[in-house]
Amino acid sequence: MSKKHFPLTKPQLDELAKRYPTPFYLYDEKAIREHSRAVKEAFSVFSSYKEHYAVKALPNPFILKILADEGFGADCSSLPELLLADMAGMKGEDLMFSSNETPAREYRLARDLGAVINLDDFTHIEYLEKTAGIPELISCRYNPGPLKGGNAIIGKPEEAKYGFTREQILAAFPLLRDKGAKRFALHTMVASNELSADYHIETGRMLFGLTAELMARTGIRLEFVNLGGGAGIPYKPEQEPMDYTYLTRGLKKAYEELIIPAGLDPLGIRTEWARAITGPCGWLVSRAIHKKEIYRSYIGLDSCMADLMRPALYGAYHHITIPGKETAPLTKTYDVVGSLCENNDKFAIQRQLPKIETGEQGDFVVIHDAGAHGRAMGFNYNGKLRCGELLLRPDGAVIPIRRRETMEDLFATLDRAALEEFKNNKEFYIW
Ligand SMILES: *Cc1c(COP(=O)(O)O)cnc(C)c1O
Numbered sequence: 001m002s003k004k005h006f007p008l009t010k011p012q013l014d015e016l017a018k019r020y021p022t023p024f025y026l027y028d029e030k031a032i033r034e035h036s037r038a039v040k041e042a043f044s045v046f047s048s049y050k051e052h053y054a055v056k057a058l059p060n061p062f063i064l065k066i067l068a069d070e071g072f073g074a075d076c077s078s079l080p081e082l083l084l085a086d087m088a089g090m091k092g093e094d095l096m097f098s099s100n101e102t103p104a105r106e107y108r109l110a111r112d113l114g115a116v117i118n119l120d121d122f123t124h125i126e127y128l129e130k131t132a133g134i135p136e137l138i139s140c141r142y143n144p145g146p147l148k149g150g151n152a153i154i155g156k157p158e159e160a161k162y163g164f165t166r167e168q169i170l171a172a173f174p175l176l177r178d179k180g181a182k183r184f185a186l187h188t189m190v191a192s193n194e195l196s197a198d199y200h201i202e203t204g205r206m207l208f209g210l211t212a213e214l215m216a217r218t219g220i221r222l223e224f225v226n227l228g229g230g231a232g233i234p235y236k237p238e239q240e241p242m243d244y245t246y247l248t249r250g251l252k253k254a255y256e257e258l259i260i261p262a263g264l265d266p267l268g269i270r271t272e273w274a275r276a277i278t279g280p281c282g283w284l285v286s287r288a289i290h291k292k293e294i295y296r297s298y299i300g301l302d303s304c305m306a307d308l309m310r311p312a313l314y315g316a317y318h319h320i321t322i323p324g325k326e327t328a329p330l331t332k333t334y335d336v337v338g339s340l341c342e343n344n345d346k347f348a349i350q351r352q353l354p355k356i357e358t359g360e361q362g363d364f365v366v367i368h369d370a371g372a373h374g375r376a377m378g379f380n381y382n383g384k385l386r387c388g389e390l391l392l393r394p395d396g397a398v399i400p401i402r403r404r405e406t407m408e409d410l411f412a413t414l415d416r417a418a419l420e421e422f423k424n425n426k427e428f429y430i431w
Pocket of ligand 1: 276
C-alpha cells in the first residue's frame with residue numbers, strides 16, 4: 001500500500017485559491033528533497049554515483065535549482081532543455097544530452113555548454129564530427145533489442161527507435177577512440193514507469209556485462225554507465241513503492257560479479273530518474289464546477305487534459321481526493337472530466353468518490369502524482385490555456401514559479417502586423 005498525501009488542508013486551500021484561482025499545479029519542495037535524498041542514500045553503495053534528472057518531466061528552473069542543490073545534474077533532450085538546466089546553475093558534465101534526430105545546432109550548443117553528449121545512433125558519430133567535433137567525453141545509447149523485454153509505456157526495445165544495436169556499440173567506441181575521444185560512457189533506457197526492482201537490476205546487469213565485453217574485445221574502459229530513467233511510482237494506492245535498498249543491493253551484487261572481476265572498478269553509476277523523484281511531489285488542484293447526470297454521473301472540472309494528459313494518453317490512473325472529505329465514505333461513482341471537445345478528456349472513469357459539491361465555490365479536486373510528466377505534456381488544443389505552477393516551500397510559504405498562460409501568450413506567434421493589414425485593407429489577401 002502507498003499512502004496518498006496532500007500537504008495542505010481544506011482551509012489552507014481556501015486561502016490559497018483566493019490568491020491563485022484554480023486550476024494550478026502545486027509542488028512540495030520538502031518532499032522533493034526527501035525523495036532526492038532517499039535515492040542518493042540508496043545509491044551510496046557505489047563509490048561514484050550521480051543522478052541526472054530528466055528535465056522533460058518538469059521543465060521549471062525553480063525545481064531544477066532544488067535538484068541541483070541536492071547534487072543532481074540534468075538529462076536534456078533539446079536545446080531549450082539545456083538552457084533551462086543552465087538557468088538552474090547546472091553546468092558542464094552535470095548535463096547529459098540524450099537527444100535523438102538531433103539538429104546540428106543542438107549538438108553545437110551541447111558542446112559549447114560542455115554537456116555529455118549521448119549519441120543515439122551510429123551515423124551520428126560522423127554527423128557530430130562534421131558539425132560540432134568529437135568531444136573528449138562521449139556516451140552512446142544502447143538498445144538491446146530482443147535481448148530485453150520492455151513494458152507498456154515505452155514498448156519493446158526491439159520496436160523502439162532509440163539507440164545502437166549491440167554490434168554497433170562494440171564498433172562505435174573504437175571508432176570514437178580513433179576520432180580522438182578519450183573518455184567513454186554507456187547509456188540505456190529500456191523501460192518507463194517500471195515498479196519492479198528486479199527489472200532495473202537486470203538492466204544494470206546487462207550494461208555491466210556489455211562494459212566487460214567492450215573491455216575484453218576492444219580494450220576500451222568505460223568511465224560510467226547510465227541506467228537511464230524509468231523507475232516507477234505507485235499511482236494506485238494498492239501498489240507498493242519500489243524498494244530502493246533492494247534495488248541498489250541487487251545492482252551492487254551484479255557489479256561485484258561482472259565489473260570487479262574484470263578489473264573495471266571503479267565504474268561510475270548514473271541514473272536519469274524523473275518520475276520517481278518529483279512525480280509524487282506534485283498535484284493538479286482543480287475545482288468541481290459542474291455536475292451532470294445522463295447515462296452516467298459526471299463531475300466537470302475547471303481544468304482539462306491540456307493540463308494533464310496522462311489519463312487520456314495512456315489510460316493512466318491518477319488518484320483523486322477531495323480536501324475536507326478525506327475520510328468521507330465513497331458513496332458515488334463518477335466520471336471526472338475536463339472541458340476539452342474530446343470524449344477521452346477524463347481524469348477518472350467510473351471512480352468511487354465521496355459526494356462532490358459543484359459550482360463556483362465547489363469542492364477542490366486534487367489529482368495526485370502529477371509532479372512529473374504532468375503540466376510539461378500540456379498543450380493548447382481547443383484554445384486551452386495551461387495553468388500555472390506553485391511551489392510549497394519548506395517553511396510553509398507558497399510562491400508562484402510559473403504564471404498561468406494568457407490569451408496574449410496564445411496569440412503571440414500570430415503575425416499581428418499582417419493581421420492588421422488584412423483587417424484594414426479589403427483588397428489585401430495574405431494567402
Ligand atoms: C523520459 C526519459 C527519462 C525519465 O524517465 P522517468 O520515467 O520519468 O524516470 C530519462 N531518460 C531519458 C532518455 C528519457 O527519455
